[in-house]
Amino acid sequence: MESITLKTPSLEGRIYVGTDVIENRLPALTQGQKNFVVTDSNVYALYSQWFKKWFDGVEIFVLPAGEENKTFPSLYAILEKMTGAGLHRTSRLFAVGGGVVGDIGGLAAALYMRGISCVQIPTTLLAQVDSSVGGKTAVDLGGVKNVVGAFYQPCEVLVDPTFLQTLPxxxxxxxxxxxxxxxxxxxxxxxxxxxxxxKFINLSFLTKLITDCICHKAKVVEADEKxxxxxxxxxxxxxxxxxxxxxxxxxxxxxxxxxxxxxxxxxxxxxxxxxxxxxxxxxxxxxxxxxxxxxxxxxxxxxxxxxxxxxxxxxxxxxxxxxxxxxxxxxxxxxxxxxxxxxxxxxxxxx
Ligand SMILES: NC(=O)c1ccc[n+]([C@@H]2O[C@H](COP(=O)([O-])OP(=O)(O)OC[C@H]3O[C@@H](n4cnc5c(N)ncnc54)[C@H](O)[C@@H]3O)[C@@H](O)[C@H]2O)c1
Structure with missing residues (x-):
């Protein structure tokens, strides 16, 4: 498991990369507070057993998959469900999915009670190399991409390349x-x-690239978060x-x-x-x-x-x-x- 630190004025976050990150980090991260999960319909269908193992009994919001759902109405529905679940300031949101889930889940975490702890668990290659890191969160509005959002750093990002095995x-x-x-x-x-x-289909080659890209992004974000x-x-x-x-x-x-x-x-x-x-x-x-x-x-x-x-x-x-x-x-x-x-x-x- 590789560990990369991303230190910004708002938070010192950690990014872990490896096939053992979930078992090594998730038990500690899910203990001690109320949790909430945002995922999408494809990821939920493919990984229902995984959710049962790691998030049994936790409220899970399943967003219909697709960029067309990275919208205000979806954000509103997530926030409404968070309120209904009785989350507190100390609660934690886990965004498990691709960039769409990471962006909207991260924004929900930023807004709920002016900000609760957020963990990103990216499941697409795009989200693993890029979108889960750096704290950009957003929804689209009026045909403009990512026009409403916030810079909001996750406390941890758990990058498990095993998820890529089901990726088309x-x-x-x-x-x-x-x-x-x-x-x-x-x-x-x-x-x-x-x-x-x-070699882009080779998992160990991809894992090396994921780590290198995250290290590059972490340095850039540390120097210029906004x-x-x-x-x-x-x-x-x-x-x-x-x-x-x-x-x-x-x-x-x-x-x-x-x-x-x-x-x-x-x-x-x-x-x-x-x-x-x-x-x-x-x-x-x-x-x-x-x-x-x-x-x-x-x-x-x-x-x-x-x-x-x-x-x-x-x-x-x-x-x-x-x-x-x-x-x-x-x-x-x-x-x-x-x-x-x-x-x-x-x-x-x-x-
Ligand atoms: N915040 C940032 O810094 C940043 C950077 C780049 C892109 N983005 C945003 O990220 C989004 C694109 O992300 P994306 O490409 O991950 O899209 P996505 O989240 O829509 O995921 C792509 C598809 O893969 C499916 N999927 C996810 N994980 C899977 C898995 N393990 N196996 C099988 N299917 C899986 C999803 O259900 C979806 O159908 C865009 O909204 C873009 O604006 C944000």
């Missing part, structure tokens, strides 16, 4: 998409995955990715891969990203998209994507679209374009 290839691809994002920021992760894309500077690097591919997600109906991870594809091409074209390095990064992104090929992205939406990028919360008030992009190995920058230029560059990059 398409969801593995989504998580690898976030790993590729780390590769765009960290030369060691880049070297570890370049040319080894066929995303005033360095944490913006973690949004590589996400400006266009979020827009693609909203118009295409593809999942977050798949959309971010397209975001990285288009934004890297745009950055190379504009001379913002070194060409030779950018092409190596693009090769990794393209191979990752092929892990579980889906129907080609419907490019008839691309101008609508550009419009959606306008409402991205990373933009400031100057009307420019802001993208975090790789510029050289292990280096990133913010690439800003006025909206009309962004739209033209995106259309060119997508075809």
């Amino acid at each position: 290839a398409r969801e593995i691809k989504c998580g690898v998409g976030e790993i590729v994002k780390y590769a765009a920021l960290n030369s060691e992760i880049f070297d570890l995955i370049e040319g080894k894309e066929d 995303e005033g500077g360095e944490r913006r690097s973690l949004n590589v591919g996400h400006t266009t990715g979020h827009a693609v997600e909203l118009t295409s109906g593809l999942s977050h991870g798949e959309s971010v891969l397209y975001g990285m594809l288009f934004e890297t091409r745009m950055a190379i074209e504009a001379g913002v990203c070194e060409k030779e390095y950018g092409e190596r990064l693009l090769a990794i992104v393209e191979k990752t998209i092929q892990i579980a090929p889906n129907a080609p992205l419907d490019l008839s939406h691309i101008e609508a994507d550009a419009e959606k990028a306008r409402s991205d919360k990373k933009n400031a008030d100057d009307g420019k679209i802001k993208m975090s992009v790789a510029k050289a190995k292990g280096k990133w920058t913010v690439f800003s374009l006025p909206f009309e230029e962004y739209k033209a560059a995106l259309v060119k990059a997508a075809y």
Whole structure:
């Protein structure tokens, strides 16, 4: 079991990674207070025996699976159930699932009685390498991703790669998409995955990558919890990715891969990203998209994507679209374009 500390002004949290984390940490974490679990319908169906073993007698809120349920009405229903269960300030919420459960469960923990203890148990690769760590919690509203939320750090994150054994290839691809994002920021992760894309189904290879990505994220979040500077690097591919997600109906991870594809091409074209390095990064992104090929992205939406990028919360008030992009190995920058230029560059990059 690997242990990583993430120390922010609000909390010193710990992240444990390994196939033994549940038996080593969960008994202690569930003792001594009232507990509440948020999970989703797929995870609950697949792991009903696991829940019986570890959370017998605990109130469990089962959210219907899917991003379309990361909403205010779902959040309200969770909070209502927490109130009905008589939770106190000292109670603890366990979010067991992918990024959707982690984001909405984390936000419920942040809001209930102005904040109760939260433990994240991520069950998708995307949630294990990325979303369960760093304390970003949110729901979507009015067609805008993650627009209502809070920074709220979990006291512990228990990352058990065994959960990945039931994950469909398409969801593995989504998580690898976030790993590729780390590769765009960290030369060691880049070297570890370049040319080894066929190993992404290997659990021990993934476990090493999960640990490396979490270590990278923990350092970034410690330096910049509220995303005033360095944490913006973690949004590589996400400006266009979020827009693609909203118009295409593809999942977050798949959309971010397209975001990285288009934004890297745009950055190379504009001379913002070194060409030779950018092409190596693009090769990794393209191979990752092929892990579980889906129907080609419907490019008839691309101008609508550009419009959606306008409402991205990373933009400031100057009307420019802001993208975090790789510029050289292990280096990133913010690439800003006025909206009309962004739209033209995106259309060119997508075809
Ligand atoms: N908070 C952050 O820092 C952050 C970072 C990245 C992404 N996100 C958010 O995360 C979400 C995407 O997360 P996701 O890709 O995990 O999506 P998800 O939570 O929808 O999970 C994907 C699918 O996998 C299923 N699933 C979960 N665990 C499983 C398992 N072990 N076996 C089989 N099926 C399983 C789920 O039921 C769901 O159908 C988005 O809402 C995105 O905005 C948040």
